[in-house]
Amino acid sequence: MSYRVGIVGATGAVGQELIDLLHRRNFPMAELVLLASSRSAGKTITWQDKSWTVQEATPEAFDDLDIAIFSAGGSTSTDLCPEAAKRGCVAVDNSSAFRMDPTVPLVVPEINPAAARSHQGIIANPNCSTAVALMGLYPLHREFGLKRFTAATYQAVSGAGAAAMAELEDQLRAWAKGEPMTSSEFPYQIAFNLIPHVDVFYDDGYTKEEHKMLNESRKILGHPELRASTTCVRVPVLRAHSIAVNAEFERPVDLARAREVVSLFEGAELVDDTASKRYPMPLDFSGKEKCGVGRMRIDSALDNGLALWIVGDQLWKGAALNAVQIAELLVADKLVTPKTTV
Structure with a gap:
């Protein structure tokens, strides 16, 4: 049919x-x-x-x-x-x-x-950042039981649309020519800058984008007790979001097993070899169906904790x-x- x-x-x-x-x-x-x-x-x-x-x-x-x-x-x-x-x-x-x-x-x-x-x-x-983050967190949740996480996102300008991509490119051209850079899609210049502000602010100081990460993750995972705190940042990257995550689990985390379950998950590609300087980056995961997961390590501040880095093309998986x-x-x-x- x-x-x-x-x-x-x-x-x-x-x-x-x-x-x-x-x-x-x-x-x-x-x-x-x-x-x-x-x-x-x-x-x-x-x-x-x-x-x-x-x-x-x-x-x-x-x-x-x-x-x-x-x-x-x-x-x-x-x-x-x-x-x-x-x-x-x-x-x-x-x-x-x-x-x-x-x-x-x-x-x-x-x-x-x-x-x-x-x-x-x-x-x-789902929201783009939620979808990308869960490609790394879900297989770990199945294995160890996700309890809470904190995250900092590094969100590409394409998440704000085609005009935002054009604005970054225009600003870079203007800088190369020594001309003034103008901004209309973002509240500040995005070239050579980071803007810790994605979507509107709520009274609690979080943005709507940051609330989405918690609320949508709870619904998708069927996990109403999940807790999360996120800071969403717009970065001068054209395509593919990156997310630094610190997650705490119900059960002790074995690092080798954590890498194994991520590598076996259909939505993720494990890129985690720091000795060879291999880790996921936006340039490598633009136009890729899977999201990259790397920099996996036992978290030094959390009980049963794991730190990881997740990258995914938000125009695709997001x-x-x-x-x-x-x-x-x-x-x-x-x-x-x-x-x-x-």
Whole structure:
């Protein structure tokens, strides 16, 4: 069977990756429909020898679609995901609009694929930092029982969209020419700088991004007692987030076994040979499906603790790839039925 698939937000950075991944992974598509806001409708998008005219994302656009992957922001998802579901089209949403909705499964296919079976027309994709972090933490949680963790993220500018990537590149060009650097996508210059501020601040001093790491991890792992404290930092890297994690477990941690369970986990690649200066880096994990895990060592400050470094392409595992994997799960488990058999 083949499926009619829509991408909402097709002109954005994640939308472009979705087009590539759906074709690269040979998703069974009878038709691909690209949707965006009215101001982007009419644009032409090309991938290899194929091209599409972008259509406006309206409720009626989902009438003939089987699956729609959303990457157009929370307000668009809030308005249109229920409309898609109402029309028998399963919505896979990349925004934060439905992640904490108790009626909507929040799915990472390597971790909780069974959650997708309870969908009522909408499935949520996790935040990019959460998805990347859990590729390292989940296999350790299964083995040792995760109790709490602290994390500092090093988040690439692509997490803020295509315009943010262009801003970093423009600032670097301006610096090379000795010209003034201007900022509009970030509150400060990002070139040669670090900004400890991702998303809006809450009254407790944490940002929304930092709250997501805890709340989404609890839901995905089915671990409501999990505790976490995160500091999210934007760094002048184009692509792939990095996360330094210090985790405490219920049971004593054996380092050799920790490395083994990470190496065996389908979502992770162990790169941990400090004698040879081998550890995961953003340049090496941009455009890779797995997330890199390295710098693993017994934590010197925590009981049953482990320190580790995790790197992953947030445009892929943190967004587009995870969404496509959810769509593949829907097909494999027959959780979506094409409206028209092709």
